[in-house]
Amino acid sequence: MEKTVRVAAVQAEPVWMDLAGGIDKAIGYIEEAARRGADLVTFGENWLPGYPWWIWLDSPADGMRFVPQYAANAMTRDGDEMARLQAAAAANRIHISTGFTEREGGSLYMSQALIADTGELMSVRRKLKPTHVERSVFGEGDGSDLQVVYTDLGRIGGLCCWEHFQPLTKYALASMDEEIHVAAWPSFSIYRGAATALSPDVNTSASLMYAVETQSFVVAPTSVVGQAAHDLFCDTETKRQLLKLGGGFARIIGPEGSQLAEPLGETEEGILIADLDPALRAIAKSAADPVGHYSRPDVLRLQFNQNPAPRVVEARTAAVAEPQYDEIETPVDVSQTQ
16 A cells, blocks of 8 residues: 555445345445545445345245345346446446355355456455355355455455454465455344354454454445345244344454444444555554564464366367378389399
């Protein structure tokens, strides 16, 4: 980072299972963030077309009723909806990071896209390992999905949700000298009071510790569960108690742990804005750089396979060359030489 960067973290309810409507709403926030001078605007995990909350509320068989519509509203990295986001980035001269459900063939993935302020799609990454029941819906990424992208704003990386609980994953991104980290989360309202590991306290602490451990700026957008989510996912009182309204806990955190933006209320929709001063990162790194002077590679090192792992590898047979003959003189009739 060579200059102060202004970032925006969106805290808002998705337009559930309506990709076109979600793109419209996203563009509204993109335009607002640009008007407020942001260089980068960020959205939460699977914000397009919304996180599939049914997986936490009932049996897999019951959840199948949501699957066709959800898959139909998943986004491809080369489709018209992505093109609309790219056009919005270029029109507003702003970088965009958004979580989205990606469709490739018959499979879905938990993905994050990074779009430059020129409209270029700079990267798409997939969640390396979907968490718990997420694996009933989503496939997983590979080593190529741990990436830090060089941009005009600095080196930007990202992870989704409980990827922030993986020490080696965090170390891999830190090793690439990540400066701005997008921590994309859903809402923190599932199983409130019954599962501490899913609580706002634990998950916001995960974003905080990521910043302190890696000395990067963390921009942590989250979704909100509103009445529209209850109407769609919660057809019983039990489900409404399992998935509470609210859950918005967007944060912007400095590399030494400072809170750089005033949080919104958990049911509020809006944008957090903060200016990232690179001097803060220099100070934090001088105290503790776990991939530099604060490391002990003679004791502990990370083995990192960053290669993609395609499902099909074509082994083409080399073409058989036609035999080459030198020019042959007219043969001698040996029967006449005796």
